[in-house]
Amino acid sequence: MPTDDDRRAELGAFLRSSRERLGRADFGLPPAGRGRTVGLRREEVSYLSGVSVTWYTWLEQGRDINPSRQVLDALSHTLRLGVPEHRYVLSLAGFAPLPARSAGDVEPPPPHLQRFLDAIGDNPAYALTAEWGIAGWNEAYQRLYPNVASTAATERNLLWVVFTDPAVRNLLGDWQLTSQRFLAEFRAEIGSRLGDPAILDLVARLSEASADFRAGWERHDIHGFESRERVFHHPEFGTVRYEHHQLRPSDQPEFQLVVYTRA
Incomplete structure (x- = not known):
């Protein structure tokens, strides 16, 4: 000890x-x-x-x-x-830890990160918290996924919308593959935090809400992030293809920025 x-x-x-x-x-x-x-x-x-x-x-x-x-x-x-x-x-130093956050505590990113998202222009981009809450996005991402603006903060989590929003299931050209890939990447990222209340809460709610999530979680798949092509079937724009990128700001490493550029 x-x-x-x-x-x-x-x-x-x-x-x-x-x-x-x-x-x-x-x-x-x-x-x-x-x-x-x-x-x-x-x-x-x-x-x-x-x-x-x-x-x-x-x-x-x-x-x-x-x-x-x-x-x-x-x-x-x-x-x-x-x-x-x-x-x-x-x-x-012997102090009580910071108050534990729930997965629904999604605060906006710092103003300079939101300005960066906006400056990306016509390329859809959004910011994720450590629990994969969707904290901020640009207009291009809102055009791609309009529900992001109307979804309650407690449910504005990337895994939650992927596994529970029918609009996302229809939007993703390869929902089965993409949803399980996201889940494997999420698990790889939070391995050291599996006991955190925010993670336990999110996993419990998703396990109850989605049989697909529950089955994937029980498989224990692990996969690191890799840039790749993403296909979306948009009801207005038709089929669009993007290359999927992930960035971490050096001054705000608790956020990850996801950017889709035209493939």
């Missing part, structure tokens, strides 16, 4: 590792010694977080100190930690 010393050492090592992975240009900072473009100095992290450099240094060294939750929240923001990483930092 890990001791307090072990947890402090792990917290220090995690903070240091996170700091050393940051791109300096992302913070408007020039290259460091010998043209180094990756990694912030301790002084820079402490300044950006409003934490004394001595206090931050002691944290990285695993000293026997008790940082406040406010300090850890500020450092997590500066280090651009995702929700799972932020929870990890809090747990190492």
